[in-house]
Amino acid sequence: MRMHAIRAQAQDMSAKRERETQARHQRREETTMDEMPGPALKSRALRAMRADSLPIFAWPFFGLIVACTCWVYLFQVLDAERTQFERRAYETATRIAVNQAAQLSRDLTMIDQILVLIGSHWQAVGGKPEQKTLDEVVGPDKAILNISVFSPRYEMLFTNSPSAWGEEELKTAGSLPFFAEQTKSGVDAMFIGAPRKLPGQDEYFVRFSRKILDASGNLAGVVVVALDSDSLMAPYDGGILGQHGFVASYGIDGASRAFRAEHAGRQPPVIPLSLRFALDTSAGNIYVSGKDFGDSVNRFISWARVDGFPIVVIAAADQTEAQAAMNERRLLSIQIAAGANLVLAAFVIIATTMSVRFHRERRQLELSQAAYRKATEGGTEGFFICQPVHGEGKVIVDYCIVDCNERGAAMLGSSRQSVIGQRLLGIQGGLAAQPAKELLDKAFRQGAAEEDFQIEPDSRSEPQHLRMGVVRSEEVLAITVRDVTLEKSHMADLERRGNEDTLTGLPNRGWIRRQLPAMLERADKAGQKLAVLFVDLDGFKLVNDTFGHGAGDEVLQHVGKRLKVAVRPNDHVIRLGGDEFVVVLELLAHESEAEHVADRILHAFQAPFTTSKGTASVGTSIGISVYPCDAKDMETLYQHADIAMYEAKTSGKNRYHLFNSAFYDAMRARTRREKELRAAIANNEFVMHYQARVDCRTSKVTSLEALVRWNHPLEGVLAPDEFIGLAEETGLILNLGELVIDLVCAQIARWSGGVYASVPVSINVSSRQFNERDIRESIGDALARHGISASSVEIELTESSMVVDPRRTADNLQAIHALGVRLLVDDFGTGYSSLSMLHNMAFDLLKVDKSFTSRLGKDENGDVFFQAIITMAHSLGMRVVAEGVETATQVRILQALGCDELQGFHLFRPVPADELPHSLEVAA
16 A cells, blocks of 8 residues: 555656646545535446446457457468468379389389390390299299280290289280280380289289280280289378378379378279379379369379389378367367457456456545555654656666655655755755765665664764665655664664673673774784783682672772773773783783883782682782784784783782793693593503502512503603603592503402412502592402402501591591501602501501602711601501612612511512513522
């Protein structure tokens, strides 16, 4: 409905005001309709009926004209088709006649040559040929020919087919047509006789004859060749000529020589007199009725003269059968035309009905247009109709406003009467006319377009933003203008929230990801540097744990303010989340400027932060990455700043570090090693070496210590100091420890029943493994899984394992000891264990660190310290093992001090399990 109104209102701009006057007049008439007298109402009704009567008569008249035209055209087409059909029928018959004549000419020429050849041979052998010689002359492919030779006295001298002659014929041979023709004719030529049939036979045959002359040129005989008449006519497709069609050859005497018909029998019809006269020409066509033929079959006749012989070939096509398909098509065409007339009649009825309805709906539409005008005037959207103004070359140079509503005019700061007729580029009212024209140009090309425009702030206060939608309707544009100020404000607020951290009011992670590429581009164009400072708070977790998250949020707000004060006016402070901040420094001449800013930030964090819960001190670690020195893109720049911050934290915190590629390489190497270590644990790339402990006095082996080695696929066997520390830091020591326990227990099971079955093996358990896993359960499961006794296993713990939770440690040690597993304190003297702790925990052996062993014999304090340790351990009921024994002097001193067991390279080196027998034997 709206598009109809647009088209109706945009037809004629110059008559716009006149149409409005007529519309108002019409509305007044409609308003007073009920008050009009009866005759006036009747007059209006009659006018409406006259207006609607035109389509009632126009459509039937149109249908009649179309029907008559179609029938005339149809019969013209059918007549042309009949003429074309007859022409094709004659062409087909002519083609068959010509082809048959050509074939018959070749056959007759061949027969004539055979007759000449036989006569020549007959003359050459003196009239006495042999059958074999005659066959060679004629050839085996001519075996179907019936050859006979007669003397001048009518006697048969030779024949290869006696059945081809009747007895009566031979008795009266002189009266036969061929003999009469050859004896009386002075011309030496082949004579073609009429078809004959012998008594008792069904086949007709034709006899061909020629004279045999002697050396003097006198008649020496007649040679005759008889041939089945059917073989003289080549086969053809009987469907082409029809059921009563035929092909026949006639002599100039009018007698038939050969005949072929697929369905009409073997007897050729009698040639009508009209056709006989026509055959005097070499070729032609003629229509012969069935009355002339005497069989009531009308035929299309074509004939062709046989070249070199007095024979004519006739091809006759059955007219009735040939025209059957055409007659069916003719009938079908008439039936279709009759059906089309019915469809046309239905169409005329429907079109007449719809036309009447359309005229009535158009009148209702005119009434609706007036109502639509009222609706658009009361809406909130501005509505315009514009048509293009063309310049030279039909180029659109402007647009003219041909209609609008009051709301649209108000948006332009004018009235409707003032706006109608104005050019778009001449509008004054704050709207950017040129961009608006470009939008209309786009809609005129593409069919529709939409764009937002902003009213100049100094032109009017409301609205500030307009959304203009344009739709093309034929040669005019329908434009709707909507106030989207509130929508724009809402979108701006959402965008601000998307770029702003709600807690600190600083830009957030999304903002820096969107803005940093543009900053890098500006630095490139200016030929200067850009720095990213990754700021991470030190001790912030303690603030949250001590004062609560509310106080932590207050600290973060204070941090944001201090950072903004510490940086330069044009620098950017961003909160990534949690206690992580980023500072972006643009347009740096040298990286030292970034260091100065980092110093100011560190200085700003020296003073504590005051919160509602108390005072909190927070430091900061800063990583600096400079573009383009350290990175060429945003992601790498950000990553390198993070790495530099990590280096600052690992270096002691509360400091800054510039990105260091060596540190980065070390981190990458550590990451790679961690990845390899994870794969090694998953793939079980570890092997166990064993180092013996011996009794200090008897030198007998008391135990074996299991030491893990990494069988690296590329680097070979790695010692523990190359991966144990990394495993401790990453937590991989937990899975590695479980694997070591399983490997050792499996080896002990393999030794059962052997020489080492009674030798216990000690397993080192790390601090994290002891405190974060149920070590008792792990050991118990391994013992049960491999079926070994608890007495064959010892557990070595460092002092650091016992200080995390002494009470829990004591309970765990007691539980392990209850299994029957002996417990050892490893590397004693390097940790923080006390005498009371050792007293309260069920240890069996105390292994003194090698640092004490190395001092033996070098100074008196070394011996005194070791003696004190031995005395203390013995008083607690523990045996003492000296680690790191490397000299014979140390062995003698330890024996003198009363040490219980020794372990070191001087005695035994760690070796794989399969090398233990040899090593122990050498030691013994």
